[in-house]
Amino acid sequence: MKFFYTISFLFYLFFPIMALSQEENLVSLDCEKSYRIQSASSFTxxxxxxxxxxxxxxxxIYSSDPKSGQLWKFIMVSNGCYRIQSQYSGLYLTCSYTGAITQEKYSYESIGRQLWKVMVDRERNQLLLSVQTRLYLTFFRKRDSTTDTTKEVLLGINIIQPEGSTQKYTPEYQKREERKSTQYWKIISSD
Structure with a gap:
């Protein structure tokens, strides 16, 4: 009987934590293959x-040319962390602390900003998280007020506000369904 109470206690202790967990699962990718990374919101x-x-x-937009700059290799470093290397330039996808997304050559100083985790949430959406900066790769359409043109930019952002919201959100209050599709990606094998 004591065993039953112990098991029941452990179940009630840990089940709510597991059931309410919002953690994303890591995605495992084949390091030998080349991939295209498609935005779920813009399809580019x-x-x-x-x-x-x-x-x-x-x-x-999609190009079948192998030298188009759209092909990327995911190089496993450790514990589900990848360096994402362009097959065109040989340089690595990098996220700065200010959220700038660039390509940089490998160096000891930049290795932390070149590490990414590829995650999938419960709705099967893929997210790219910079390990060092903790920012998600995000696609934006930005309006330039001086030229009145729309520009597409990539940034590292930690929180996305719900569509049309003016209220500032913090991680504690942001609900999973409020994350806009601009942070969702499709990693598509080109092989």
């Missing part, structure tokens, strides 16, 4: 169009 692909370190990453 991450594109590395420059060969120099520090260049920004853009997005573009």
């Amino acid at each position: 692909y991450l594109n590395c169009s420059f060969l120099y370190s520090g260049a920004s990453i853009t997005q573009t």
Whole structure:
């Protein structure tokens, strides 16, 4: 009988924690394959169009050209962390503490900002999280007030506000369903 009470106690102690957990699961990718990274909101692909370190990453429509800059390798480092390398430039996807998304060459100083976790949430949406900065890769359409044009940018952002909201959200109050699709990605094998 004592065994039954012990098991019951442990069940009631840990079940609510497990049931309410919002943690994402890590995605395992084949390091030998090349992938395209598609935005779930714009349906465009991450594109590395420059060969120099520090260049920004853009997005573009699908191209079947293997030299288009859309192909990426996920290089496993440890514990579900990857470095994401452009097959066009050989440089790595990097997220700065200010949220700037660029490509940089490998160096000891930048290795932490080049580590990414690929996660999938309960709704099967894929997210790319910068390990060191804790920012999610996010796609935005930004209006330039001086030229009155719309620009597409990639940023590292920790929290996305619900559509049309003016209230500031904190991680404690943000609900999973309020995260806009701008942080969702599809990682598609090109092989």
